[in-house]
Each structure stands twice: as C-alpha cells, then as structure tokens.
Amino acid sequence: MLTIALPKGRLQKPALERFTRAGIVPDEEPGVSRKLIIAAGPAARFVVLKDGDVPLYVERGAADLGVCGIDQVLESAADLLTPVDFGFGRCRLCLAAPRGRSVTAELGRSLRVATKFPRLSSQWFLRRGVPVDLVHLSGSVELAAVSGLTDAIVDLVESGRTLEENGLVVVDEILQVTARLVVNRASYRLKVEELLPLLEKLG
Amino acid sequence: MQPATPLPGTQDLLFEAANRLRRCEATLCGRFEDKGYAEVIPPAIEAADVFGPEAFRALDRSGRLIALRADFTAQVARIAATRLAGMSPLRLYYRGSIVRRVAPDSGPVHERLQAGCELVGAAGPEADAEILALAASSLHALGIRGRISLGSTGYFSALATAAGASERLAASLNDAVDRKDLPTLRTLCEREVAPGKARDAILLLAQPPRLETEARELLARAEALAPSEEALQALRRISAALAAARSLGAELEVDLGEVRGLGYYTGIVFNLYAMGSPRPVGGGGRYDTLLGRFGDPRPAVGFSLDLDALVPLAC
Numbered sequence: 001m002l003t004i005a006l007p008k009g010r011l012q013k014p015a016l017e018r019f020t021r022a023g024i025v026p027d028e029e030p031g032v033s034r035k036l037i038i039a040a041g042p043a044a045r046f047v048v049l050k051d052g053d054v055p056l057y058v059e060r061g062a063a064d065l066g067v068c069g070i071d072q073v074l075e076s077a078a079d080l081l082t083p084v085d086f087g088f089g090r091c092r093l094c095l096a097a098p099r100g101r102s103v104t105a106e107l108g109r110s111l112r113v114a115t116k117f118p119r120l121s122s123q124w125f126l127r128r129g130v131p132v133d134l135v136h137l138s139g140s141v142e143l144a145a146v147s148g149l150t151d152a153i154v155d156l157v158e159s160g161r162t163l164e165e166n167g168l169v170v171v172d173e174i175l176q177v178t179a180r181l182v183v184n185r186a187s188y189r190l191k192v193e194e195l196l197p198l199l200e201k202l203g
Numbered sequence: 204m205q206p207a208t209p210l211p212g213t214q215d216l217l218f219e220a221a222n223r224l225r226r227c228e229a230t231l232c233g234r235f236e237d238k239g240y241a242e243v244i245p246p247a248i249e250a251a252d253v254f255g256p257e258a259f260r261a262l263d264r265s266g267r268l269i270a271l272r273a274d275f276t277a278q279v280a281r282i283a284a285t286r287l288a289g290m291s292p293l294r295l296y297y298r299g300s301i302v303r304r305v306a307p308d309s310g311p312v313h314e315r316l317q318a319g320c321e322l323v324g325a326a327g328p329e330a331d332a333e334i335l336a337l338a339a340s341s342l343h344a345l346g347i348r349g350r351i352s353l354g355s356t357g358y359f360s361a362l363a364t365a366a367g368a369s370e371r372l373a374a375s376l377n378d379a380v381d382r383k384d385l386p387t388l389r390t391l392c393e394r395e396v397a398p399g400k401a402r403d404a405i406l407l408l409a410q411p412p413r414l415e416t417e418a419r420e421l422l423a424r425a426e427a428l429a430p431s432e433e434a435l436q437a438l439r440r441i442s443a444a445l446a447a448a449r450s451l452g453a454e455l456e457v458d459l460g461e462v463r464g465l466g467y468y469t470g471i472v473f474n475l476y477a478m479g480s481p482r483p484v485g486g487g488g489r490y491d492t493l494l495g496r497f498g499d500p501r502p503a504v505g506f507s508l509d510l511d512a513l514v515p516l517a518c
Contacts, residue, residue, distance in 0.1 A: 061481025079482075083409070085386035186483065188383070189352050189412055189456070189476045196411055 002044045002187075002194055005058055005066025006030060007051035011179050014088040015067040022201035043194070055080060055182060064187035065195070071156065071177045075117050081183040084203050089179035093120060095172045096163055097152040098145055103171055107151070109133075114144030115154035124154075124174050142166050212305070212313030224316065227345055227514050228298050231318050234344045235296040238337055240320050243295050245278035253277050255466060257303045259312045271302040271312075274465070275319060276505055277493065283323045284497035291324025291501065298510075316514075319487070319507030323494065326502040328440060331471050332447030334487060338475060338506045339453035342484075346518035349477035349484065351453065352412055353445065354461025356488065357470040358425075358437035359408065365430035366401040376405060380460045385409040401430035412458035418445065421457060437470070444471055467493040475508070477516055484512040 004024070006015060012030065019025075019040075026040045030048050038046045047063055054068035055078035071093055073082060095113075097103045103111060110133040115121045118136045125132045137144060141155045146166050156177065157163060157170060181202060188195060209215055216224055232242065251260045251268040258273035272278065275297045283293055298318035305311050320337055322330050335351060342349045359380065363373040372395055379388040388409050396402045404425060413421045422442050429435040441457060448455055455473075464472040470489030477484045487506025494501045 059481065081383040082387075083383040083385060183383070184481055186476045186481050189350050189458070189474075190478055192412055192456075199411070 002065065002191065002198070003063045004040075004044060004046050005054045005063035005068075005182075006046045006048050007054055007066075007068055008048060009051060011051055011067060011069070011089045012048075014086070015179065018086060018202055022198055024198070052076070058182050058184050061184050061186065063184070064191060065181060065183045067179055067181060069177050070180050071117065071120065071175060073180060073182060074175070075119050077119060078182075079185065081185060081188050082180045083183060083199055084181035086179040086181065086202075089177065091156045091158040091177045092170075092173050093117065093154065093175040093177055094157045094170045095124075095152055095154050095174060096142075096145070096157070096168045096170050099167050099169050101151065103152045111152065112150040113152050113154055114141050114150040116141060117154055120174065121154040142168060212311055214314075223517070224510065224514050227510060227517050228318060230344050230517075231341055231508070232296070232298065234341055235318075235320055235337070238294070238333075240294040240296040243279060243282055243297055244299070245272065245275065245282060245297065247272050247299075249278060249281075253281055259302050259304060272299070273301055273303045275299070275301065275317060275507065276321060276465070276490070277467075279321045279505070280323075280490070280493045280503065281497045283321070283503070284494040284499035284501070287323075288499040292330070293323040294320070295323065296320045316510035317507045318510060319485075319505060321503055321505035323503040324501045325504070326491070328443035328447050330502075330504050331440070331444035331489060332451055332453075334504045334506055335444060335448040335455060335473065336451035336453040338473070338485065338487060338508075339448075339455075341508060342475060342477060342513075345513060345516070347477045347484075347513060347516050349475055351455045351473055351475050352458040352461050353441060353455045353471060353473045354458050355437050355441050355470060356462055356464055356468045356472045358434060358441070358459065359462045361431055361434035361437050362401055362405050362408070365434060366396045366405060368396065372396075377462055380405075380408045381463045383409050383411075383460055399430065400428045404428040404430060404434065408459045408462070410459060412456040412461075414454075414456045418455075418457035421459070425459060440470060464488050465490075471504070473506070475506075477513065479516045480512045482509075482512060484509050484516075 024040050024044050026038045026046055028038050030038055051068045052072050054066040055073050055076035057063045058066045059078035069089055110131040112133045114135040114137050118134050135150055141153045144150045145153045248269050251270040254270050254273040254277055258270035260268055260270045263269050279295050300314050300316050302312050302314050322334055392402050426438050467490045468488035469491045472488035474483040475485040485508035489504040491502040
C-alpha cells in the first residue's frame with residue numbers, strides 16, 4: 001500500500017492527471033469529496049493537504065511520496081528524495097520592490113523584506129552578505145512593500161501581473177520553481193518493488 | 204520555576220520503556236559478544252577536536268574546548284589508536300547515548316541511544332562483509348525485518364576526481380545523488396562536467412537500488428564506465444563485499460547513490476532501513492584514515508544502530 005500526499009490548490013489537478021496516467025486513479029474526486037483520505041484502488045491512497053505540509057508528511061513517513069513545489073521542499077529543509085521533476089507549477093521565487101526604489105543603496109539600516117519563505121530568503125541574503133530584517137507573513141506579501149511595512153518582498157511570481165498591478169518590479173530571481181515528486185527515504189528502499197514501476201511511469 | 208520536563212530532544216525512560224531498551228541492548232550485546240566483540244565504555248566528555256562540528260561544546264575552567272560525546276566511532280578510534288595501538292585485528296563494541304546538534308554549529312541538541320561495532324586493523328572485503336553481516340544479524344536478533352543498502356563514498360570521490368570537479372561542484376553532485384535528483388544531476392553534468400565516462404558514471408549514481416542479479420548487472424555497467432583505476436577498485440570492492448556478505452547469509456541491495464555518511468568514511472558505506480521507521484535505523488562504513496588522526500594509521504570498518512528507532516519496533 002502506497003500513501004500519496006496530494007496538495008490542495010493549483011498543483012492538484014495536474015498532479016492527479018499524472019497519477020491517473022500512471023494508473024493510480026482516486027475512487028472519489030478529491031476536489032468534490034470532503035474526505036481527507038481517498039482510496040485509489042487496492043494498492044494506493046491519497047491524503048489531501050496543503051502543499052507546504054507535504055514535505056513534513058513525507059519526511060516523517062505518514063505518506064510514502066507526494067507532490068509539491070521545490071520551493072516547499074527547500075523551505076521546509078525536509079530530508080527527502082526528489083527523483084522526478086514534473087515540469088508543471090512553473091514559477092519563480094523573486095526579490096521584488098516598488099518601481100523606482102533601490103534595494104541596493106546604503107540604507108544605513110538592514111533591508112526590510114517580507115516573505116512567506118524565511119529560510120530561503122535568509123540563505124540567499126546571507127550568501128550575498130546583505131543584512132536583512134525579515135518579516136514572516138502568511139499571505140498578501142505584496143502589500144508589505146506597497147504599504148511601506150518593508151522595503152521589498154520575496155515571493156513566488158507566476159505571470160507577474162500581481163506585481164505589475166501593484167507597482168512592483170522583480171529585482172532578482174532566487175529560485176526556479178516546478179512541482180517535484182518527493183519520496184520518503186525509507187519507503188524508497190523498503191517499498192522499491194511498488195515504487196519503481198510508478199516512478200518510471202511518472203518520470 | 205518552569206515545570207521540569209526533559210529538554211526537547213531528550214527523554215526519560217521509565218518502567219516498561221526502560222525494560223525494553225535494556226532487553227534490546229542485552230540481545231544486541233549477546234550477539235556482538237558471540238561474534239568475538241568486546242565492550243568498551245568511553246567517557247561522556249572528550250576534547251572537542253575528537254568530534255566534528257555537530258558536537259555540543261563548552262569551555263572548561265582552563266579555557267580548553269571540550270564536547271559531549273557526539274560519536275562513538277571517533278572515541279573508539281582514539282582508544283584503538285592509543286592504548287590499543289598496533290593490536291590487530293580489534294573487535295570492539297559500545298552502547299550508550301550521544302548528544303548532537305540537530306544542524307551543525309547551530310540550533311538545538313538531541314540525545315540518541317546507540318549500540319554498534321568497530322572492526323579495527325582489517326582492510327579486506329571479508330572485514331566489510333563481517334560488519335555487514337553482523338549489522339544484518341543484529342536486526343534479525345531484534346525480530347526486525349529490514350534492508351541494508353550498500354554504496355561507497357570511495358567510488359563517488361573517485362568519480363568526482365576523474366571528472367575534475369571542484370569542491371563546490373562535488374558537493375552539489377553529492378547532494379543531487381543523495382536526493383536521487385536525476386533532473387538536477389543531469390543539469391549539473393551537462394553544464395559543468397565534460398562528456399565522457401566520468402559523466403556517464405555519475406549519472407548512473409541516481410539509479411534505484413538493485414537486489415541480487417540486478418545488483419551485479421548494475422555493478423558491471425558501472426565497471427564498464429569506470430573512468431579511473433581508483434573508481435574500478437572501489438566498484439570491485441563493493442562486489443567483493445557483496446559476495447562475501449552473501450556467503451555469510453546477509454541479503455544486501457546495492458545503491459550506488461548511497462553516498463551520505465559521516466565525513467570520515469573512505470570506502471563502502473551503508474544504511475539500514477526497517478519497516479515502521481521513516482528514517483534509516485542504522486548505518487556504517489569503512490574509515491581508513493580516522494585512526495591516523497590519533498597517530499596510528501590503520502584501516503577500520505564499523506556500524507552503529509539507532510536504538511531510539513529500533514526499540515519500539517523490536518519484538
């Protein structure tokens with residue numbers, strides 16, 4: 001029996017398509033059903049959760065494998081295998097600031113940056129030797145820079161429209177993001193007979 | 204005063220939990236002693252330079268940096284290289300707890316219960332196999348079904364050298380191999396490694412683990428691609444250890460992507476996995492240069508078991 005962590009949100013549909021093509025079809029539609037665990041034939045089941053929680057579930061073995069963006073894998077610092085790049089869910093983690101405002105000038109204080117990705121952001125600034133005052137927000141990150149809470153933001157950029165409509169521009173790109181298959185280290189070895197054919201079909 | 208609970212990452216073991224641990228330890232120690240291993244009990248604190256950056260350190264009154272035990276193998280190597288210098292082979296075992304930082308040089312510490320064996324002064328594949336078979340039979344003695352996945356840090360180093368990889372590139376390649384991240388490994392190779400045998404061999408590292416005949420096929424494919432004598436020797440060493448361990452009754456799988464280990468591993472490296480544990484329950488490898496740090500260069504190989512993970516699974 002394989003337990004698969006399926007993310008809610010924009011990654012769910014393309015992820016389900018890939019699993020369906022690989023022969024793993026949920027008995028009920030996850031978008032419709034309120035169930036948190038959905039069987040998929042006799043040999044697999046889906047657990048449905050927020051994409052940011054996928055790495056933890058898989059690392060701790062509550063799920064054998066799962067789907068989430070590489071941004072979530074790296075931000076969680078979970079110890080996982082990442083054997084397949086699905087290619088969908090493509091976006092970029094970017095440093096962005098209000099148009100015309102310099103984030104490289106000497107401010108005489110730390111650069112204030114709002115983000116949902118404190119680990120990836122602080123690593124990136126640390127590598128560049130830039131002192132930052134990171135503000136960890138849970139949503140509407142753009143607002144932080146627009147309202148003056150911070151000088152800049154680090155956030156995911158898909159089309160760039162949200163940034164544009166709020167007068168923000170991309171200053172630098174931190175990470176190219178796509179959806180990844182993540183696999184628990186022990187499951188990979190102990191359930192290799194079940195997993196390998198699936199990995200080949202998903203890959 | 205705050206309610207007095209154990210610090211995060213530590214625990215009290217009471218009654219049945221304490222009994223279970225002691226029963227498992229007794230089973231394991233019995234197995235180790237049957238195979239000719241003798242117990243050593245190193246101290247709980249050491250000079251800090253015996254361990255790596257994962258150790259929890261403090262200054263003593265004279266300003267000397269000391270550390271809580273972070274790794275039994277380093278302590279056993281120190282003992283073997285000093286008081287037991289020149290006596291080969293040595294078969295030593297230990298049990299007890301280690302204290303480590305969760306992440307090197309920062310963050311909280313945790314305490315872990317371990318038991319393990321070190322075979323010092325034996326360089327051949329029979330020694331590798333003896334340790335592999337003893338690790339396998341330890342799981343068996345606890346009534347735990349598991350798998351041992353065998354790789355080699357020596358082979359990875361040989362490939363990185365043959366590819367002319369910088370330290371930074373080697374670290375990136377190692378990380379991608381360790382994560383079975385074939386897409387990233389491909390990108391790195393295409394961008395930074397010249398086409399050739401070394402590159403093809405590195406790409407083969409992200410292959411899934413193979414059992415039995417498939418393992419031999421995988422090793423044969425890798426041998427055909429071996430870019431240097433060093434790489435070829437490392438592969439032959441895996442094959443020899445595999446064959447010798449099989450003759451001792453241990454079932455192994457070969458995973459050339461099993462490249463993670465403590466910094467001092469130089470040859471074969473392996474991890475133990477058991478049904479019911481999301482992390483490896485033990486691991487080990489060959490460390491032929493560690494004793495040299497303490498003044499008595501001799502080859503050695505060993506393994507340790509994570510009792511926190513194993514005791515709840517043992518029957």
